[in-house]
């Protein structure tokens with residue numbers, strides 16, 4: 001049982017958030033929502049400990065599909081960045097704002113970009129494509145595109161409010177549908193063009209404007225025991241995000257790009273990571 005302490009602790013953290021929000025907001029949804037996500041995360045970590053190769057994908061599908069289909073399409077909650085701006089402007093502390101606060105703004109101080117590895121419904125689809133490990137080095141100069149997409153999402157929602165457009169709630173639902181379709185189309189096209197499943201994450205995704213600076217301070221991160229390492233390079237060759245996990249310094253890529261997918265750990269023959 002000792003080896004399952006980590007997933008049990010993770011479940012306990014989510015359960016604490018679930019109970020706190022349930023009692024604070026008087027809404028049973030929060031108890032269900034965070035219990036479900038906590039159980040999915042704990043299941044994935046437990047499977048990883050058992051050596052299951054698909055552990056991460058199990059969590060990714062359980063959480064990603066829940067958010068995309070149940071929260072987004074059935075419950076009409078825009079969980080994309082436009083939804084975050086919308087609820088922020090209306091001053092409503094709803095699922096989308098809580099989701100951003102927990103998963104993408106303050107949570108990364110603890111678990112870095114775990115969201116990108118285990119929960120994102122965009123990456124959930126992109127990770128099925130054939131280029132799990134990029135075939136080419138990271139392209140220089142494309143990163144700033146993320147600031148453009150971030151600004152466009154903010155400008156779009158601001159314009160709706162400034163123009164006093166009616167029935168914004170309905171527009172936000174369709175923005176979620178069209179936005180996701182666009183993300184998938186651009187993400188898949190980029191993956192094939194750059195031969196890199198995660199090209200969209202590296203260059204375009206606006207969420208990284210929140211995720212990267214916060215994950216720089218993440219408590220949970222991959223480190224290398226250089227006494228065990230034989231510099232075989234298998235870890236670097238397995239990384240989807242071009243991280244040099246042998247370099248423990250927090251430079252721009254190493255400090256903010258790891259999605260905690262554990263591929264490097266799994267591929268290390270010396271258990272040095």
Ligand code: SF4
Nearest residue numbers: 116120122123201205
């Ligand atoms: S970078 Fe964006 S698209 Fe990629 S996994 Fe993270 S949130 Fe999802």
Ligand code: SF4
Nearest residue numbers: 229230232233235268
């Ligand atoms: S796979 Fe392990 S032993 Fe090989 S370089 Fe990476 S950390 Fe070192």
Ligand code: SF4
Nearest residue numbers: 239258259261262264
């Ligand atoms: S392979 Fe290792 S360094 Fe690369 S993203 Fe996954 S966990 Fe992070």
